[in-house]
Amino acid sequence: MFKQHNKIQVALVDDHPTLMEGLKAILVSNLNVDIAGCFVTGQDMLNYLGLNRVDIVLLDIALPDINGIALCQEIKKKAPDTVILVFSNHSERSIIMQTIQNGASGYLLKNTSLDELRSSIHDVLEGKVVFSKEVQEIISRPSKNELQGPPRLTRREKQVIELLSEGKTSLRIAEELSVSALTIDTHRRNLMQKFAVKNTAELIKAAMLHRLI
Incomplete structure (x- = not known):
């Protein structure tokens, strides 16, 4: 709760200085x-957090040096008691x-309205998880992948996707599995087709969503 003689310390992290000042x-x-x-970069925020008390961080997702998703983890590692409230224009369910x-x-x-912002700050400081009304509607709708369920994968496809998630190239995977790089590229294309994704990053994200890796 807010106390008159012990004000809540709020840090703002956003790469739009004008919006931040407002x-x-x-x-x-x-x-x-x-x-x-007020911080434009995630690293500046982390440097400050290492030496100063911050009760709550209002955090944008799009930053010039580190994305807000990863920054959440870094903040909690450095200051577990600091509360993070994301304040962003990004409305993708997966990001949320x-x-x-x-x-x-x-x-x-x-x-979000001022009243909603005010109540959200109070609620997160009391240990609650909060979403603006529009975000609540977004997360209540299951994604296309969740509705469809996980695709059926062969044993080899599971091996390939696990190795891809480790950041390994087709050539390296081919060496480990004693097959040709062309074979691995074929598995990769088949996997992207099964998951209905366009690239390896989306493939890995979809596999993680279905807890296949």
Whole structure:
């Protein structure tokens, strides 16, 4: 809860300084908080966090040096008690879910109302997980992959996708499995077709979603 003599320390992380200044003004005018700092990069935020108290971070996803999804993990490693509330324009369901998995306590879109922002800050500081109304609607809809269920994979395809998830190239995988690189490329194309994805990154993400790796 907010206390008059012990203001909540809020840090803002966003690569749009003008928007950040506007948000800063809104928070200071409407909530009993102190702005611990405004940061354009994730690394600057982490450097500050190592030496200073921050109760809550309002975090955008798109940053110039590190994406907000990964930054959630780094913040929680460095300061487990610091609460993360994502404040972003990104509305992809997969991104929302990944931020929560990585330690965020809530996700708001930047078109959220002041009342919703105020209540969300209170709630996350009390240990709740919060979503703006629009985000609640997004996460309540299952993704296409979830509706379809996992595709059936051969033993070899499972091996290939596991090795791809380790960052190995087709040539390296071919050497480990004692087959040709052309064979591995064929497996890769077949896997992308089965998962209805366009590249290896999407393939790995889909396989992780279905807990196949």
